[in-house]
Amino acid sequence: MKTLHTHLPNLAKLALVSFFLLLAPVQAHARDVSFSWTANPQPTTGYKLYYKTGTDSSPPYDGTGLNAEGSPIFLGNVTTTTVTGLSPNETYQFTLTAYNDTGESDYSTIVSVLPLSFPSPTINIMSQN
16 A cells, blocks of 8 residues: 655645646547646656546555556656546546655645536646645
8 A cells, every 4th residue: 555755855845836627528438637737846856646546535546547557657847747548437536746866745635537527627726735
């Protein structure tokens, strides 16, 4: 079972001032979800996007099958990503961490992606750690 990452001094706060979620259906049998966030002010090598299916938002985030990768998805030092292949009938839980050569930050606020509804909503989530 994966445990929460310890809070590291040089990654004292993962600056996820805004963690935007845009849902957009791609096909009748799959959909994509796009994320954007504010860059971490601390030296950052990259970000990891963790995920899992179901309504339980607690760890472990051990999902499989999205972007042809299991959880976590290694993103590099970017502030946007699109995850592909979400089932339109499944609930997903997402969380983000920042990492560098000294370790990894705590998980960000959890973002739940609910089963697809039409038209697709835009959800803005404000979080501060």
